[in-house]
Amino acid sequence: MSALRRAAVLGSPIAHSLSPVLHRAAYAELGLRDWTYDRFEVDENALPGFLQTLGPEWAGLSLTMPLKRAVIPLLDEITETAASVDAVNTVVLGQDGRRTGDNTDIPGMVAALREHGIDEVGSAAVLGAGATASSALAALSRVCAGEVAVYVRSAARAAQMRRWAERLDLAVRIADWADAEQALRAPLVIATTPAGVTDALAHAVPERPATLFDVLYDPWPTVLAARWSAYGGAVVSGLDLLVHQAVLQVEQMTGRAPAPLDAMRKAGEQALADR
Template sequence: MPSSPTAAARLAYMIGHPIAHTAMPAGVNTWAHDSGTDAIMAPVDVAPEALSDFIAALRSIANCDGAVVTAPHKVAMAEMVDDLTPAARLVGAANVVIRAPDGRLTGDNTDGAGFVAALREAGADPVGQRALLFGCGGAGASIAAALVAAGVARLELVDPDAAKATTLAEALGRSVQRVAVPESVEAHDLVINATAIGLDGTSAVHPLTGLRPSATVGDVVTKPPVTPFLRQAEALGARIQPGSAMALAQIPLVLRLFGWSK
């Protein structure tokens, strides 16, 4: 078994803009090394105006099995691939692209499944929970759909784009509602930041006024490892779920989609 990638290695990319904050390439490459799998994931910083060029190149790389996609490309990627899985079609965003041998690209979305898997692994099953989600972009929409599927009692959506939040709420059913930014989060068992706020290491999406110590607060931002939003939650005694937990929980899903594991 190879201890490092050979010239015959299978390849996947992790694309975003910026990309240096992402946790998945290191996790995938550690798995490949430890399992003796001849494969590698390479992080690539792709600006929005270069996304179509990247997709064209992706189609032509014979030893490439696809790409994992992060902000700001998830919605655009869903519009550019050849097909979408039901999960990606529901939320209009793709965070994984699977490349077929003929170059055909299929978009999938594992953000929500990864987020919920991480919650359950940490002992915070969302069944029956009252959840508040900030951000209805690619990751937020996927997390919202997964929370509904997991059985939350109620899900409230906050987004500066009211139409986007309303459309998502209508697609997900009566337990989901768009709301204005609440003054207090006292009524919520689960509070989630699915925006990029916090990536600068200084900003938080909400002051978490009224947060109960029994609540769980999650973030999709992976760097800093503990965002200002999560630091606030910790100081109030709540359980936290960092963005890296969602990313790492998706690795088994991504490996199977690329055909690298069973």
């Protein structure tokens, strides 16, 4: 009989997370009957204590907000990808107790874009300046040949985005949120804002929009994504991102590759339909 192996997603709030659905679908498809994947409500204050309770049966953790930066001092090492944006969403736990942090959001974004035929763009626009926006900049450093316009709502966030751009060696122009309608003319628009924030921009979608990558997946479609599709533009969804980053997590935690992308996506779509 095989030994039980465990993984989980941590965050606060966590009840909405689709990660258990995606990872369990992967385990079922891969025949990993002795693997379990759970969710735990854990905030920054509880994180150190939670990590101390983990035994050798634990293989890995997925992290969502607000833990992606809080976890870094608690790890033995982090990858260059995670270090590039100071954010870890994946922890691989060695049976010797070693904790390695990675960021699969960045290659997950790149993979989601490539699945939709976007290998390179001449310029791009990012709506928002939070943690997801920094991952978007890192992804764009791999696919955007020219300037990225970032539309922000505060001077502090503007300074933060400039720091990320400098670190990533990416040509970034900071723009005021009041001019965000202009972003919609870019060859690639990445919307990283919370639900509802971009609704007011939907009326400004151009007649022939290019590609919108909206990182939300619930509710879906967003008002902006629905208008974009109606005008014939290509749309990459937050579920695309979630599935692609989870594929990479499954491969790292289980050592099995390739992870079953199609089965994971179908499970995610069904879970969203059931909500």
